[in-house]
Amino acid sequence: MNKLLKTIFIFTLSVIAASPALSDDNAVDLGLTPSPVYSLWQNINKAVIAYAGVRSSDKDWIKELGNMPPNKFHDKAPVDVLELVDGFRTKLSKLDDGVSSNTSDTLLEDKLPNLLSSEDNSVTPSLVYLHSGQVLVNIVNDILQASIEPIEISYFFQENSFIGAAKTPSDVFGLVDLGVRRLEEIAIKKKSGQLITNQLLKRREKAQ
Amino acid sequence: MISALKTLTINRLGKWLTSFLILTAIITTITSVILIREITNLNTLWVSSERHITQKQAYLSVLRGSIGYGGMIHNFKNYLIRRDKKYLLSAHRSVLEIKIIFSGYRVLGVSAEEESAISDIESVTREYMKAIIRAEILIDRNYAISQIDEQVAVSDAPALLALRRLTNAVAALRQEKAKVVSGSINSLTVTIYTAAIGIGLLLVVVILTLAWFIRFRLINPLGKLVTAIGRVNPSVPGQLRLPSIGRVDDELNMVATATNRFLDSMENHLSKRRNAEKALEIAKEEAENANQAKSEFLSSMSHELRTPLNAILGFAQLMQFDPDTPLTDEQKDSTNQIIKGGNHLLELIDQVLELAKIEAGKMSVSIEAVSIIQLLDESISMVQTMAEKRNISINVNTDDCPNVEAMADYTRLKQVLLNLLSNAVKYNSDGGSISVVTKVEDDNFCYIAISDTGPGIPDDKRDAVFQPFNRLGHESSEIEGTGIGLVITRKMMHMMNGNIDFKSEVGKGTTFWIEIPLAEQASMSIPSTAQTQDDIVTIKSSIGAGKKSYTVLYVEDNPANLMLMEKIIERMSGVNLISSHNAELGLEMAEEQKPDIILLDINLPGMDGYEALEHLKINEKTSSIPVIAVTAQATKSDIKKGRHAGFVGYITKPIQVPELIKIIEENLNTKA
Numbered sequence: 001m002n003k004l005l006k007t008i009f010i011f012t013l014s015v016i017a018a019s020p021a022l023s024d025d026n027a028v029d030l031g032l033t034p035s036p037v038y039s040l041w042q043n044i045n046k047a048v049i050a051y052a053g054v055r056s057s058d059k060d061w062i063k064e065l066g067n068m069p070p071n072k073f074h075d076k077a078p079v080d081v082l083e084l085v086d087g088f089r090t091k092l093s094k095l096d097d098g099v100s101s102n103t104s105d106t107l108l109e110d111k112l113p114n115l116l117s118s119e120d121n122s123v124t125p126s127l128v129y130l131h132s133g134q135v136l137v138n139i140v141n142d143i144l145q146a147s148i149e150p151i152e153i154s155y156f157f158q159e160n161s162f163i164g165a166a167k168t169p170s171d172v173f174g175l176v177d178l179g180v181r182r183l184e185e186i187a188i189k190k191k192s193g194q195l196i197t198n199q200l201l202k203r204r205e206k207a208q
Numbered sequence: 209m210i211s212a213l214k215t216l217t218i219n220r221l222g223k224w225l226t227s228f229l230i231l232t233a234i235i236t237t238i239t240s241v242i243l244i245r246e247i248t249n250l251n252t253l254w255v256s257s258e259r260h261i262t263q264k265q266a267y268l269s270v271l272r273g274s275i276g277y278g279g280m281i282h283n284f285k286n287y288l289i290r291r292d293k294k295y296l297l298s299a300h301r302s303v304l305e306i307k308i309i310f311s312g313y314r315v316l317g318v319s320a321e322e323e324s325a326i327s328d329i330e331s332v333t334r335e336y337m338k339a340i341i342r343a344e345i346l347i348d349r350n351y352a353i354s355q356i357d358e359q360v361a362v363s364d365a366p367a368l369l370a371l372r373r374l375t376n377a378v379a380a381l382r383q384e385k386a387k388v389v390s391g392s393i394n395s396l397t398v399t400i401y402t403a404a405i406g407i408g409l410l411l412v413v414v415i416l417t418l419a420w421f422i423r424f425r426l427i428n429p430l431g432k433l434v435t436a437i438g439r440v441n442p443s444v445p446g447q448l449r450l451p452s453i454g455r456v457d458d459e460l461n462m463v464a465t466a467t468n469r470f471l472d473s474m475e476n477h478l479s480k481r482r483n484a485e486k487a488l489e490i491a492k493e494e495a496e497n498a499n500q501a502k503s504e505f506l507s508s509m510s511h512e513l514r515t516p517l518n519a520i521l522g523f524a525q526l527m528q529f530d531p532d533t534p535l536t537d538e539q540k541d542s543t544n545q546i547i548k549g550g551n552h553l554l555e556l557i558d559q560v561l562e563l564a565k566i567e568a569g570k571m572s573v574s575i576e577a578v579s580i581i582q583l584l585d586e587s588i589s590m591v592q593t594m595a596e597k598r599n600i601s602i603n604v605n606t607d608d609c610p611n612v613e614a615m616a617d618y619t620r621l622k623q624v625l626l627n628l629l630s631n632a633v634k635y636n637s638d639g640g641s642i643s644v645v646t647k648v649e650d651d652n653f654c655y656i657a658i659s660d661t662g663p664g665i666p667d668d669k670r671d672a673v674f675q676p677f678n679r680l681g682h683e684s685s686e687i688e689g690t691g692i693g694l695v696i697t698r699k700m701m702h703m704m705n706g707n708i709d710f711k712s713e714v715g716k717g718t719t720f721w722i723e724i725p726l727a728e729q730a731s732m733s734i735p736s737t738a739q740t741q742d743d744i745v746t747i748k749s750s751i752g753a754g755k756k757s758y759t760v761l762y763v764e765d766n767p768a769n770l771m772l773m774e775k776i777i778e779r780m781s782g783v784n785l786i787s788s789h790n791a792e793l794g795l796e797m798a799e800e801q802k803p804d805i806i807l808l809d810i811n812l813p814g815m816d817g818y819e820a821l822e823h824l825k826i827n828e829k830t831s832s833i834p835v836i837a838v839t840a841q842a843t844k845s846d847i848k849k850g851r852h853a854g855f856v857g858y859i860t861k862p863i864q865v866p867e868l869i870k871i872i873e874e875n876l877n878t879k880a
Binding site: 029030031032036107108111112126129130133136137140141144150152153154156157158 | 296311340
């Protein structure tokens with residue numbers, strides 16, 4: 001009888017323990033899919049070309065830069081994309097000599113700090129979007145500062161439409177990779193002294 | 209259900225209860241689990257709902273900033289006024305943020321109202337986006353502000369209105385969620401109540417069933433069983449059984465059945481015991497009958513042995529006390545020895561008979577203060593002649609305890625000493641010696657040691673000394689003996705609270721000693737039965753002095769005894785003896801001749817002495833004649849019986865002549 005009671009007790013505990021625990025999913029999921037991120041990186045790549053354009057008068061090089069094709073990647077996850085985005089931001093920051101804002105800033109970060117903090121460090125397309133949006137703002141800001149001639153920045157914020165299926169993290173990774181490669185090319189150009197630096201720009205600004 | 213309960217057994221109830229309890233436990237567990245899950249779900253619902261609403265409110269707050277002051281509209285207007293693309297970039301940034309906020313908002317789930325408001329805001333945002341793009345182009349082309357205003361004018365009101373609607377929708381949502389949670393709590397409360405009542409009812413049913421069972425199927429039958437067991441009476445065969453209780457498979461009925469089996473076994477045992485008791489009773493009756501027969505045999509033996517002894521001792525006494533023909537000294541010694549030996553034989557007969565009594569546990573002793581010196585003198589004198597014949601000297605040393613008295617039966621202790629002394633003579637060497645030593649031990653015991661110089665007793669025969677009819681190899685020797693003397697001796701010593709033991713050395717001799725409790729020092733008075741010749745002469749003289757003739761009728765069937773009586777009566781002048789050999793003739797003679805005294809034997813052929821006495825008492829002619837019993841029936845009970853029957857005197861055989869003469873004289877003198 002005691003054995004029976006013990007069995008019942010253990011069974012009861014097991015059933016109670018098996019009941020669903022409270023969900024504590026704090027991952028940043030704002031409902032954004034890889035597609036809008038992809039669209040964002042299309043605009044960022046446009047901005048990178050523009051960035052090169054305002055700092056170099058080498059039209060061929062800029063043309064080559066614009067013709068660089070994206071590489072094909074497979075099985076990339078949002079976390080891989082985010083890592084590459086951060087790499088992009090680091091390179092951009094080095095390029096503009098620290099003009100662009102902090103590399104870790106994201107959109108809405110100062111407005112929704114609690115909402116955007118993630119306890120489990122999971123990376124979602126939304127998080128990649130927040131980082132990427134900030135990248136776009138930063139690079140457009142650089143363009144604005146570097147350009148002497150008026151440049152239409154709204155062009156970089158237009159929404160793009162896609163043909164075919166929805167985009168995947170691998171597709172996004174390809175565009176980010178393209179942006180990184182373009183920045184690397186710009187960095188090479190900068191090293192060779194063929195790029196207009198911020199100091200020069202400032203002197204020009206003063207001269208005007 | 210009721211019939212099932214009525215046939216419920218303890219075993220089945222146990223199973224039912226176990227099942228009920230398990231069922232109750234399972235129901236309780238499942239109910240608890242369900243309730244816990246419900247509560248968990250409710251909590252999840254509430255927390256989730258709260259979180260969503262909180263998030264939505266946070267989104268709304270951010271949205272206001274992104275749309276209004278510091279946001280899209282504000283930056284757009286600043287750009288128009290200041291024409292600094294920094295504001296334009298901020299406006300674009302705000303648009304991006306608005307887009308993200310709405311996306312996140314939708315993840316939380318939206319109502320139709322919310323969706324409508326969001327769509328309106330998005331629509332306004334799109335209008336602004338178009339206006340921003342258009343304004344940038346126009347400003348870059350240096351259009352006048354008035355021209356630009358005309359082309360990019362967008363109304364803020366729809367967006368602000370939609371924002372308010374969205375805020376209200378969130379507030380309404382909170383109220384709705386609160387209502388849902390409240391409803392769930394109410395529903396849960398009802399469920400908990402229902403479960404509690406259901407489980408409670410189930411337990412009530414179980415408890416009531418158990419109570420019913422205990423009352424009607426356990427306590428009542430147990431009460432009946434106890435009552436039935438209380439009525440069991442082993443002495444009444446019919447009441448050694450329990451009634452059937454309940455059904456056949458009922459445990460209590462099984463108990464009753466098992467008890468009945470036990471009672472059957474007990475009854476069987478009791479029956480055997482009763483039979484055994486009956487057999488024992490029969491055996492006891494038989495033993496008592498046998499004992500009675502033995503007593504009668506002993507009485508008969510006593511009578512038969514005393515009768516010839518009566519003649520021996522009687523005639524010896526006549527020879528000794530005959531004044532007409534006085535005996536020489538040597539003759540006197542001889543008759544003395546005859547009388548002493550006869551008396552001893554008489555005592556031995558008594559003792560042999562008493563051994564039987566001892567064995568039957570019927571022997572009694574009369575403890576009194578007796579003189580050890582006197583007993584020794586008497587005993588030694590009795591063996592002196594026998595010792596002298598074999599040239600054995602007897603040395604007595606009583607210096608250590610002169611005039612000591614012991615608490616003992618006089619006759620028994622004398623018999624003990626005589627037995628030890630005669631053994632010391634019989635088993636001594638010719639020309640040997642006997643040493644008798646007395647001393648006091650521990651102030652409480654008298655120690656008497658009798659040592660001989662005989663061959664001694666080997667150690668391997670030591671244990672056989674006190675065994676009856678064991679003469680240690682002297683069975684075929686010339687030494688006379690029965691082999692029971694030491695057995696009687698030891699038994700008597702024990703009965704007198706004394707002890708006996710011996711030590712022996714082969715070739716040197718044996719010492720037997722006895723220990724007997726001492727009496728308090730006091731003057732001893734041993735009644736002496738010895739009669740002197742002068743007493744007899746005196747009696748004879750007193751009868752002769754009356755000059756009257758008396759007639760004594762003696763009824764006796766034994767010729768020797770009759771002759772002895774004739775010889776005794778002849779010595780009494782003036783007394784005539786008439787005799788009869790049976791009672792019938794004696795009665796006739798008594799009626800016809802009216803004697804002065806009748807001497808009546810009891811054990812007579814035909815009518816016995818008691819019947820004859822009755823006839824004499826009934827008959828007026830003989831009723832006044834004193835009747836004296838002269839009989840060999842000499843036990844105490846015989847004497848008591850005789851006195852009770854009406855004999856004026858009771859003389860036991862062998863008769864003591866002086867005693868007989870004395871009692872005759874007393875009765876004749878009464879006549880005179």
